[in-house]
Amino acid sequence: MAENWSLPRIGTPEDPLRLAVFISGSGSGMEVLLKHQQGSDCNHTTTVVVSDKPDVPGLDKAGALGVTAIVVPLPDISDSGERRLIHEREVSEVLLDYGVEAIILSGYMRILTPSFVEPWAGRILNIHPSLLPDFPGAHAHRDAIAAGVSKSGCTVHFVDSGMDTGPIIMQREVEVLPTDNEESLAEKVKKQEHILYPKVIDMFSSGKIKSP
Numbered sequence: 001m002a003e004n005w006s007l008p009r010i011g012t013p014e015d016p017l018r019l020a021v022f023i024s025g026s027g028s029g030m031e032v033l034l035k036h037q038q039g040s041d042c043n044h045t046t047t048v049v050v051s052d053k054p055d056v057p058g059l060d061k062a063g064a065l066g067v068t069a070i071v072v073p074l075p076d077i078s079d080s081g082e083r084r085l086i087h088e089r090e091v092s093e094v095l096l097d098y099g100v101e102a103i104i105l106s107g108y109m110r111i112l113t114p115s116f117v118e119p120w121a122g123r124i125l126n127i128h129p130s131l132l133p134d135f136p137g138a139h140a141h142r143d144a145i146a147a148g149v150s151k152s153g154c155t156v157h158f159v160d161s162g163m164d165t166g167p168i169i170m171q172r173e174v175e176v177l178p179t180d181n182e183e184s185l186a187e188k189v190k191k192q193e194h195i196l197y198p199k200v201i202d203m204f205s206s207g208k209i210k211s212p
Contacts, residue, residue: 003121010207011043017205022108027058029106044205048098114161124159136164167212
């Protein structure tokens with residue numbers, strides 16, 4: 001299914017672009033984004049946080065900042081394809097209920113199906129902990145260390161129907177030292193993510209990013 005890219009409307013502080021943030025775990029990037037939104041005259045606001053997993057720290061962090069957090073677990077059925085489609089239909093109902101205009105993936109560990117992505121193409125962003133197209137997937141830091149690269153970083157990109165294959169918007173680099181391991185590299189990259197993602201989302205909501 002080919003994407004027909006369509007960017008969201010331009011937000012203003014008086015009428016901010018309404019975002020959903022998808023998480024699967026700690027929600028550290030989500031927490032930085034919510035604090036950024038609440039600490040400035042922002043052109044975007046998070047109306048709901050969606051997690052595919054219950055009892056993750058990100059849910060409490062959202063609640064502590066006064067943002068509704070909803071768990072949409074995978075349904076307990078055996079057919080994996082049907083399970084994904086039902087799950088995404090339930091997520092779509094949440095997005096409709098909260099008037100969501102764009103989706104921010106922040107440590108969301110599920111790959112969205114083409115049928116979900118297509119109507120949102122141009123309105124879903126993701127941040128990935130490598131300099132894409134290098135090291136896509138769930139083990140970017142491990143793969144970067146194993147490859148012996150001297151630089152890694154993070155990438156914000158539009159989401160398409162592939163895995164970390166959407167058009168790249170912006171990147172930030174970190175140096176990979178011979179003494180680095182997965183944990184130390186992850187910490188360095190995370191610091192850059194927390195700078196880059198709010199910056200790109202500001203640009204995105206202000207109409208400063210061109211359509212792919």
